[in-house]
Amino acid sequence: MSLHIPSNKHNHRLQSSKYILLFLTICGLTILSLIGFSFIENLEGADSASCRGVYMSPAYARVNGFDETHTKFASKYSLYLYREQGKDVFPRDSETVGAATLRLEGTPVLFIPGNAGSYKQVRSIASQCANTFYDNQDQLKQMNSGVNNLDFFTADFNEDFTAFHGRTMLDQAEYLNDAISFILTLYKNNPTPATSVILVGHSMGGIVARVMLSLPNYVEDSVNTIITLAAPHAAAPTTFDADLLHVFSSTDSFWRHGFIKNLEESKLGIIAKRRLENISLISITGGLLDNTLPADYTALTGLVPESNGFTIATTGIPGVWTPIDHLAIVWCDQLRKVLSSVMLQVVDRRSTTQTYPLKKRMEIFRKCFFSGFEDEAIKDFDAYKAGRGGEELEYALKIDTKQLKETTRERTFELPKTKNKRDLDSPDMHLFYIPKDGLKFKFNFISSLKPVSIEDLGQTSAPSVLLCRTLSSNDKTFKKDFDYTTGATSQFVQLECVDVKNDAHMIPRSYSDSVSSSESSIGANKDPFYSIQFDSAVLSMFDAVVIAESPYGVSNDDFILADLELKQSTNLVLGESSLWKLFTQGYDITLPSHRPIAVSVKVPSSWSSLLAYKFDIRYQQSQNERFSPIISQRIRDETKWHINIKNNNDITALIQGVSPFCPFTTNKDSALELQLFSDSLSSDQIMDIYMSVDWFKSLKLLVLKYRLSIISFPVFITTLIVLLQFRMYIDCEIFPSFGQALLLFCDLKILVPLSVSLSFLSSIASQKGFQKLLNLIDPMELGNLELMQEIEDSNVHVNLYFLGLEEKALWFFGPVVLVISLSLVCGFYYALVLLIWLSSLALKKLSFFSDFVKPTKHIYNRRRFIGTAILITLIPLYLPYQFAYVVCCIVQVVVVIKAFVANNISTPYQSSSLEKQNSSTHDIVNNFKNFNFSMLVLMLWILPVNIPVLIVWVHNFSLRWATPFSSHHSFMAVISIVLLIQNNVAGNMVSRPSGKVAAFVTKFILAYFSLYSLLYGTRHLFWLHYLFNFFCAWILILMIDDYWNGHLKNIMSLKRDDKPSKLH
CATH class of the missing domain: 2.60.120 (Jelly Rolls)
Incomplete structure (x- = not known):
């Protein structure tokens, strides 16, 4: 089908397309503005930041003994020991800090900073651990008889960019394995030598911690506890580097093989199982306030089973109750207090591993991190354990039935209330009888007073709560018997009970003057509320719930409420x-x-x-x-x-x-x-x-989830526009300007079908059959869903294509993405035209203008050849190919500016009608200018894909460190681009694909390029560079073919109005 149409009709369609383009651009930029305003709007309520500031007295001792004799990375990275001034014992003065001078008696902990992170970020958590240990030893020993101080080591990575570069992640992981091997030698003379280290990783440091266990230099059994803060376990935060994605993929595969039970034993599986069987991994996320990393990326779904780890948000951790941003998560006062308590509870100085076994560690983690209302929390309740026989019913109650008068069928309980105190020398008892008629009940308790043990009843106004069974035998022995009968007692009941004070969970305080949950968080000056909930899973194992009142009255400022209701009345459905x-x-x-x-x-x-x-x-x-x-x-x-x-x-x-x-x-x-x-x-x-x-607030949620799409979707539009340009070039021998092709793209005959297609694509991309098809044509290997399902013991889904949507009702996201992408491309195009036009105008008025556009040909050719040869030679030796790409972009800018100057500074959008281009020479010069401008637009959209790795190279260059960039030293990844740009500099015009095969291949490459950008681009941005390189290779093949056939056109040799071209 030819795009050549009658002039009047064509001009009318172009005019209509202008209005459509203007309207869509305004709509797209308006939506982007709304997204921006929504993103910067401060959140309120449960999503507002409430972290309190912290104070500490840090000191850092560099471990000089960990040198080149222990690791090959000693010249780049360093190891430090944190000491809290006034608390920790400091190393003895010595030139070399080693085992003899460090004086280490605690449990080793290694802190791993994240992307561009500092080793000093350890100070907040380490300081709190030291203060908690030294200031609260009696309390700690009651919770953990094996408690020990924590020796925090921290790695100085010179603020490496681990989020951009996979090789850097591997370097850090290898260095830390060497560090652990060295650290453990520092404890070899202790009474109980440590054989393992606790890892605490922030951001990408959490991923480095997981990578460590998969490397050959990992010291067996040297790690069994990993705590990560805002670490992207579920997906790579950036997709600019192929190595980074490969590291994520191979590490995930290693971990999944380590937790699969019914799998054929392979070498990988055997090693993974041995290394991971005792590992506990806790992933903590700061939630929505983290504007650096999507909170969803911290999930461990399909990676670690519940027996070995879980993910938890800080908004639900008892006593924290606040979202935390990406950097604050390492210093937030509420969180560091909880973390220090948890870490001091899981350590056991009597064990060589320095921690408790996996089962006990996980129980401690669940009790400290879970809100207590999750289904998984039930198995850690004292009531659940006692009901299943895991623990003994410690107390026996003998209660005068007068105390239970009119309460044997009690369903509600409240204090304070007006009542006459019974004249008994014993507490009032409230019994909630649990029916055994097959109905399911739920017990709820909420109070401003924390329940106390029945042994401590009467010391405060707080009540005791117990779950009881009818005493089946008088031969049983109990921890303590409570006899509340007297000589006048005629009737009594005997119960065997478990005290459930430990099953009471903190919830935020809520009075009419309460403003924020942080008012009652850990370290605040107000007390929280406490709640106990038992459903039929627990209640069915007992006969009654007993609430024992304190002899002291409850003040009007406090309250105690409880009820026992049918489960169906407590569980409702909205919509x-x-x-x-x-x-x-x-x-x-x-x-x-x-x-x-x-x-x-x-x-x-x-x-x-x-x-x-x-x-x-x-x-x-x-x-x-x-x-x-x-x-x-x-x-x-x-x-x-x-x-x-x-x-x-x-x-x-x-x-x-x-x-x-x-x-x-x-x-x-x-x-x-x-x-x-x-x-x-x-x-x-x-x-x-x-x-x-x-x-409006929903718009805020799009930013982090689709921030990488800001590159891939405009590339999709740009390549479609280039496809339209080549289609016109094939049909009419005229290469239209980018602006003209943009108007052609805005034709309703193109936009409407494309919008409808994207609407359907939003819905069907989540279908399994369609995903299998997309997986077959995807050059990147995806995560193994079968392994994920084995770990979760349920169906696991993941949608890595297009927008990754599972919500079919959001079908309109497809057309919205089209509008936003089109507006970005249009805005970028006009901005680039303006900049180049201004640059061309300025150069024309400068005195050296003629030198700029008329270099001496033989000198210029020799200089170009030498520059190209040096650039290509240095890529395998030292420079990453991303450096060459940036150079090509700069050179292409110069080519386009020269083309504008040569064309009398006309713009690529100068002519509204293709028929005005009727001069052969004028057509060729215009074709050259339009092609190179379109190439520049495409190159600049792909430029951000190459910048991050280049940043890593510059950073390493500043440190005088030659990190192996094996995958980034392949000159094949950029040689086609370099050679094509040199052809553009030489003035060679892109060959017209005149044959059917050549035309088809050209269209197919561009169509595939565009489709790949749309479907896979967001999660595989690095591949866009490879596709562009392949496209350039095809253009070079066409030009070489024309050269051999004598058809290659060069604007340097053309005459325009009988005058030499200004490009000569």
């Missing part, structure tokens, strides 16, 4: 699973006035991390309420708390749900669950909840 119905109609639910004090509301339609969900809560607040309602939002590994819910209060739920390009499972935790805590015993008001989507 349906249809996202489209949520978009168009919204959902609502009315909670009854006589509801349990804790109600769970499942939201089936709320599972996408691309949307912000708005909940409008309406109810009439009662003055008798003892606390303001609290709502927790929970999905997968994330819990957030919304406190002090008032009438007509709007809360926005921003969640870590199903995210583009990240593995996920489809189970009951896939959708958002809201849990409402309210004083329904004092209020008889209903509560209405209206749900909708907050589209």
Whole structure:
């Protein structure tokens, strides 16, 4: 089909296309502006930053003994030992800091900084660990009899860019394995020599920690505990470097093989199983406040089983309750206090591993990091263990039935309340009988007072909570018997019980004057609330819940509430699973006035991390309420708390749900669950909840998830435009300007089918069959879904194509991406035209203008040849090919400026009609200018792919370190580009693919280039460079063919108006 059409009709279509292009550009830039405004808007409520500042007295001792005799990286990297001044013992003065001078008696910990991170980032956590250990030893010994001080080592990587370069990651991992081998020798003379080191990794340092275990120089059993802070386990944060993706892929494969049980034993599997069987990996994310790394990337889905690790958000960690940005996560006061406590609990100085066994470590991690309301938390409850026989029922209760008068069928309990105190020398007992009629019940307890052990009852106003069974035998022995009967007792009950004070979990304080969860977080001056929840999984193993009141009265400032309700009344559902119905109609639910004090509301339609969900809560607040309602939002590994819910209060739920390009499972935790805590015993008001989507705040969520798409999608548009240019060139022998082709692209006959295609593509890219097809034509190997499913024991899905969408209702994202990409290309095009036009105008007015456009030919050719030869020669020896690409971009800019000058500084958008180009010489010069300008546009869009690796090379050059860049020293990756640019400098015009085969191949290459950018580009940006290099190679083949046939045109040899070309 020819694009050559009658002039009048063509001009009319071009005019229409101008208006369409203008409209779409305005729309695209408006959407981008809204995204920008949404991204910079400060978050409120549960998503606002609440970290408190920290103070410390750091000192760093460089371990000079770790030198070239121990590692080949000693000249680039350094190892330091952190010491807290006034707490830790300092090394003795010595020129060489080694085993004899360091005086180490603690448990070794190695801190690994992240991308461009400093070794000094260890100071906050290390300082808190030292202060906690030395200031709270009695308390620590009660929690952990094997507690020991922590010796923090930290690596100085000279702020290496590990997020940009895979080889750098491998260097760091190899260096740290050598460091661990050396560190362990420092403890060999201790009474219990350490054989393992705890790893704490920030950002990319967490990935380096995982890489370490897969390398040949790993010291067997030297690592068994890894804690990562904001580390991208699920996906690489950047995709500019092929080596980086290969390191991620091979490391993930190693770890997955290490946890697969039913798999044929291979050498890799045997090594991986041996190294990982006792590993615990905890991934901590700061949540939405992290503007450097998408929080979804920190997930361990399909990588580590629950028995060996989990991911947790700081918003749900008890006592932290705040999102944390990427850098603050290493110093946030609330988090460092929890981390120090956890690390001091898992160490065991009596063991050579210096830590407890895997099962106990994981139990400690779950108890300290989980909110306590997750399904996985139940197995660590004292009540659950006692019910299943894992622990003994320690207490026996003998209770006068007068104490239980009118309470044997009690369903609710509240304090304070007006009542007459019974004249008994024993506490009031409240018994919640658990029916055995097959119905499922749920027990809820919430209080401003932390429950105490029944042994300590009466020391404060706090109550005791126990789960009990009817005493089956009087022969049993107990830790302690409590006899609350008297000589006047006629009837009594005997129970064997477990005290569940340890099953009480902190939740944020919520009164009418509460502003933030941080007011009651760890280290704050206000006390939190405490909650206990047991469902039928626990209650079915007991006969009753017993609450024992303290003899001291509860003040009016405090409260204790409890109830036992049918599970069906505590579990409700808001709306349906249809996202489209949520978009168009919204959902609502009315909670009854006589509801349990804790109600769970499942939201089936709320599972996408691309949307912000708005909940409008309406109810009439009662003055008798003892606390303001609290709502927790929970999905997968994330819990957030919304406190002090008032009438007509709007809360926005921003969640870590199903995210583009990240593995996920489809189970009951896939959708958002809201849990409402309210004083329904004092209020008889209903509560209405209206749900909708907050589209403006949803725009904020697009930035981090699609930041790499800002390159791939414009490349998709640009290559399509170049395809239109070549199509016209093949048909009409005229290479239209980029602006003219842009107008042709905006023809409704092209835009409408393309928009419809992208709409369908958004929906079908998540289909398994379509994904298998895309996987077959993808040159990059993807993660093994079968291994992921074995680890998760459920279906694991991941969509790495196009937008990575699983939400079919978001089909309109495809056309929106088209509009945004088109506006970016259009804006970039006009900006580039303006800059080149101004540069050309300035050069024309300068005195050396003639020298700029008329160099001496033989000198110029010799200089060009020598420069090219030197550049190509240095690539295999020293320079990365990215350096050559940047040079080519600069040279191409000069070529385009010269072409503008030669064409009387006309712009590529000068002529609105192709028929005006009727002079053969004028056509060739215009063709040359238009082709080179389009090449420059494409090269500049691909330039950001090459810059990061070049930054790494410059950084290493400044350190005088020659890092092996094996994959970046292949001159084949850039030689086609270099040679084509040199042909452009020489004035050779791109050959017209006149034959059918040549025309088809040209169109096919550009079409594949464009399609690859669209489907795979975001996750494989580095491949765009290779495709461009291949395209340049094909253009060179066409030019060589024309050269041999004598058809190659060179504008240097042309005459224009009987005058030599200005390019000569």
